[in-house]
Amino acid sequence: MTTGLLNTSEPLPLEAARQALALLPGVSPDWHRHPIEQVVSPDIFFGLDCRLAVPPGAGSQPRVIGTARARAVLTAGHILQGSARVEVLLDANRRRLPWAHYAARTGVVEAINRADPADLVTGFLQGAVNSTVLDLGKTGAYVMSLLDRVPQIDRQPRLKTETGRLLWAVHVQDGAEPDSLVELRDDGMLRVRIGTPAELLPQFVEFCEILALHHWLLSALRNAFERSNRRGRRPEGELDPALSYLGHMWNPEAHLPHEMRGLWQRLENEAQLTWEWKSTVTRVRDKVSLLTRKAIEEALHKEVV
Structure with a gap:
């Protein structure tokens, strides 16, 4: 998840923000006026065929195929976030299936070799170390970049800021009470680990x-x-x-x-x-x-x- 300042000198008015975040033709974004204006784009999907990061010594990197979902969130007209996520399904198939199978299950990737859920959570939270493994931060940043095309964006922000990164990973556990672990490391990136039921x-x-x-x-x-x-x-x-x-x-x-x-x-x-x-x-x-x-x-x- 990536957070930053919209690249403009003034916040987008609510109606302009709603138009800007209509990232799918014919699908309106969700929005709230109170207590703070916020507009959330519809989910858009990206095809994936890549490896998942695992901790050193955990064995081979699982290969996953499917789609990731991502959305943009604009708060108060000028704080922009690119939020991307994917659900990893283990032990589904041992071979690659036709793409139509994966396209029908939006936001889901299937591992075609064995993987330990705990290793996948730990590996992802360590952060991608090369271009061959899943990096949802790049997906979120791409969704944010789509707003650069909005006519009201003048590319003259009056405040210099850096983007922030947050990595989160969930081990879905039926009947579990939500319990998170939040870490802030020297690289300035937040990492959140949680066990929670799917609902x-x-x-x-x-x-x-x-x-x-x-x-x-x-x-x-x-x-x-x-x-x-x-x-x-x-x-x-x-x-x-x-x-x-x-x-x-x-x-x-x-x-x-x-x-x-x-x-x-x-x-x-x-x-x-x-x-x-x-x-x-x-x-x-x-x-x-x-x-x-x-x-x-x-x-x-x-x-x-």
């Missing part, structure tokens, strides 16, 4: 999209504050657009499914994300206030002189 999988996807969005918000605001302290930078040039673009965005429970609220609360108890966001916003606003007061004092001094 809660759509809600868990939404949980990961919300987590990815808010982790990106926190990183983007913190990076803007750090850049404002660098020599040669105009601090207000970093802080003003950061507050304008991001300052009002924090609301993790806005679209959080009811079934996932317990997961989010446990994450808050451990990582204190909301506290860190409020602390960072306070630091940014305090610095803006100090810069404003300094500018006023300098202007008054010039008048007196």
Whole structure:
């Protein structure tokens, strides 16, 4: 899952966002106006015939064939996400079947050799190491790039940001209570591992999209504050657009499914994300206030002189 800032100077109005995310002709995107505007594109599908990553020493890499599903999510008109996923079906067939068989099962890939589910979860969360294994991050980034064609995109964002990545993997277990493990490693990429029953999988996807969005918000605001302290930078040039673009965005429970609220609360108890966001916003606003007061004092001094 990839998160970033829409490549434009102003947020897309809701109607323009709905038009932009109609990625399938004749299929309207889902959308919400309250409490935060959000538009979700219909799923689009991509054919796959590749290997899956496995941990070192786990044996051969399973080959999978089928389709991945991906969608774009636009929040508040300017935070864009490319969300891609695939369901891996093990022990289905031992040989490659005609493509019509796989095309009929959208969002599913079938392994044509043996694989251990635990190895597949671990291997995927380690991140793709070469171009021969499944990399859903590239799929999500491609879906995001489709919005570059929208006429309202002026390619002049006023805030410099980096894209964020989140990898998630689920071991589907009937009767299991959702229980996630969230890791942030030195590469800055979030990794989420969970066991959950199949019926809660759509809600868990939404949980990961919300987590990815808010982790990106926190990183983007913190990076803007750090850049404002660098020599040669105009601090207000970093802080003003950061507050304008991001300052009002924090609301993790806005679209959080009811079934996932317990997961989010446990994450808050451990990582204190909301506290860190409020602390960072306070630091940014305090610095803006100090810069404003300094500018006023300098202007008054010039008048007196």
